[in-house]
Amino acid sequence: MKHIPHKTIERLSQYRRALLLCLSKGKDHIFSHEIAKIQHITPVQVRRDLMLIGYTGTLRKGYKIQELIELIGEIIDSKEGQKVAIVGIGNLGRAIIKYFKNKRPKLAIVAAFDSDPKKIGKKFSGVTCYNISDMPKEIKNQNITIAIMTVPDDRTIEIADLLVKSGIKGILNFTPRPINVPDNVFLEEYDMTTSIEKVAFYVKDVQA
Amino acid sequence: MKHIPHKTIERLSQYRRALLLCLSKGKDHIFSHEIAKIQHITPVQVRRDLMLIGYTGTLRKGYKIQELIELIGEIIDSKEGQKVAIVGIGNLGRAIIKYFKNKRPKLAIVAAFDSDPKKIGKKFSGVTCYNISDMPKEIKNQNITIAIMTVPDDRTIEIADLLVKSGIKGILNFTPRPINVPDNVFLEEYDMTTSIEKVAFYVKDVQA
DNA sequence: CTAACACTGTTAATTATTTCACAATTTTCT
DNA sequence: AGAAAATTGTGAAATAATTAACAGTGTTAG
Numbered sequence A, B: 001m002k003h004i005p006h007k008t009i010e011r012l013s014q015y016r017r018a019l020l021l022c023l024s025k026g027k028d029h030i031f032s033h034e035i036a037k038i039q040h041i042t043p044v045q046v047r048r049d050l051m052l053i054g055y056t057g058t059l060r061k062g063y064k065i066q067e068l069i070e071l072i073g074e075i076i077d078s079k080e081g082q083k084v085a086i087v088g089i090g091n092l093g094r095a096i097i098k099y100f101k102n103k104r105p106k107l108a109i110v111a112a113f114d115s116d117p118k119k120i121g122k123k124f125s126g127v128t129c130y131n132i133s134d135m136p137k138e139i140k141n142q143n144i145t146i147a148i149m150t151v152p153d154d155r156t157i158e159i160a161d162l163l164v165k166s167g168i169k170g171i172l173n174f175t176p177r178p179i180n181v182p183d184n185v186f187l188e189e190y191d192m193t194t195s196i197e198k199v200a201f202y203v204k205d206v207q208a
Numbered sequence C: 001c002t003a004a005c006a007c008t009g010t011t012a013a014t015t016a017t018t019t020c021a022c023a024a025t026t027t028t029c030t
Numbered sequence D: 001a002g003a004a005a006a007t008t009g010t011g012a013a014a015t016a017a018t019t020a021a022c023a024g025t026g027t028t029a030g
Helices: A006-024 A032-039 A043-052 A065-076 A091-100 A132-141 A153-165 A192-207 B006-024 B032-039 B043-052 B065-076 B091-100 B132-141 B153-165 B192-207
Strands: A082-087 A107-114 A127-131 A144-149 A170-173 A186-189 B082-087 B107-114 B127-131 B144-149 B170-173 B186-189
Touching: A006 A032, A006 A043, A006 A065, A006 B192, A032 A043, A065 B192, A082 A091, A082 A132, A082 B192, A091 A107, A091 B091, A091 B192, A107 A132, A107 A144, A107 B192, A127 A132, A132 A144, A132 A153, A144 A153, A144 B192, A153 A170, A170 B192, A186 B192, A192 B006, A192 B065, A192 B082, A192 B091, A192 B107, A192 B144, A192 B170, A192 B186, B006 B032, B006 B043, B006 B065, B032 B043, B082 B091, B082 B132, B091 B107, B107 B132, B107 B144, B127 B132, B132 B144, B132 B153, B144 B153, B153 B170
Parallel strands: A082 A107, A082 A144, A107 A127, A144 A170, A170 A186, B082 B107, B082 B144, B107 B127, B144 B170, B170 B186
Antiparallel strands: none
16 A cells, blocks of 8 residues: 555544444445535545545445445554553543543553542543553553643653653644654644634634 | 745744743744754744744844744734633533633633533633523624534534524634534634544554 | 436646755854 | 854745546436
C-alpha cells in the first residue's frame, strides 16, 4: 500500500464512525455522495480516500458498509490492540475516560495518572488512578503505548519528559503547552483555545 | 491585508500564547527560530506568517514581544469582544469553562446551557446554566455569537439546529456527530476520537 | 435493443501550504 | 575599517491536498 496522507487517516476514522452509525440504522450500502454529505466534504474526496486504501465499491450500489468498516479497521487498528493511559484526572481527563469507555475495542484506556492523593487509588469510570510517579512502572508493566495528556499547563513539560522516559510510543497532548519528544515518539497536539479563537476570527469577519 | 490562510490563523493564536508566556518571564524580544522551536515548526514558517500580517522585526534583534502580541490581537480579536456560550455541561463543558475563565478578555463565556433540571439555574465556575429551550432568548438578549457544543451525541443535530435558529454566528462542535449549518454560520469541528485513533495508527506503524 | 442515467475509479489540473535559497542588513569581532 | 556572523524578508520551488474532468460500466426506461 502506498503512503496514506495524515488527512486521509483522520477522515478514515471519521468515516468509520459514520458508517457504524449507518449500520446500526440497518443500512447496508452507501454511496460516496452520502458519506460526503455526512462529513461535509466532496464525494471525490471520499472516493479518493477509499482508493488509497484499495477499497472498491460496486458500480451503482456504492460501498458495502460492513466490509468498509472492517477494512478501515485493518488499516487503522493494530491487530493486538493498544493500551492507553490518561494523564491528569481533571474534568477533561474524566470526560475522555467516560466517553471512550467501551467505544473502541482495540484501544483500551487501562490506567489514569494524577498526583492528587485524593484521586490516587480511586477508579474513574472503571479506570484506576495511579500516582504519576508510578508511570514508568505501570507503563512498562501494562504495556501502555499511548498517553493522553490533560494535566495542568505548568506541569506539562515535566510530565511529558517522564512519559518519554517511561517508553511511551505516542502522546496526544491536550494542554496548551507544546512539548518536545524524540523522533521515535509520535506526537499530536490539540489546543482548544486555538479552535475557539479561530471560530471567533471568522465570525468577526462575517459580522464586518 | 491579503488573505490569511486558516493554518496561519491557528498558528497566530498559538504564537500569542507562547509570547504571553515569554513576556511573563521577562523576555522582551524573540527570534523567529525561538518561536519555531517552541511550536515545533520552522523559522521560515514563523517569518512567513508574520509577513502575512505585516509585522516587521528588527534585524538581529528579532521581534518585539509586546508589539507582536498586540498586533496578533488586532488581527484575531474583535474590538468589542465576543460572547460565547457552552452548550452541554458535562465534564467536557465544565473543563472548558474552567479553563477559559478569564483567559481571553475578548472572548467571554457568558452562558451555559443544559437540559438537566439539576443543573439549570446553577453556576459553573461563575457561569450561569440556562435551560436549552431558552437558548433563542438568551442568545439574542446577551448577544452571544459563538457556541461550543459539548452535548450528548444523540442530541447534537437537534441542538445545532436550534443554535442556528437562534442566530448563532459560529459553532465549535466537540461532539463526534458532524452537523450541518448554513453558509453564514462558521463551523469548526473537532473530534477527539479521531486524534486518538490517529496517534494509535502512527504508533502502530512505529512498532512494526 | 438503445439511450439516458447514475455511479465508481483515476489521471490531470488546481489550489494551498511549506520549504529553499539567498539578498539585504545590522552587529560583533579583530 | 573590514571581515565574519546572525538574522530578517521574500521570490521561487517543492510538496501536499483537493477538485475537476471524464472514461468505464452496470441499470433502468422506453
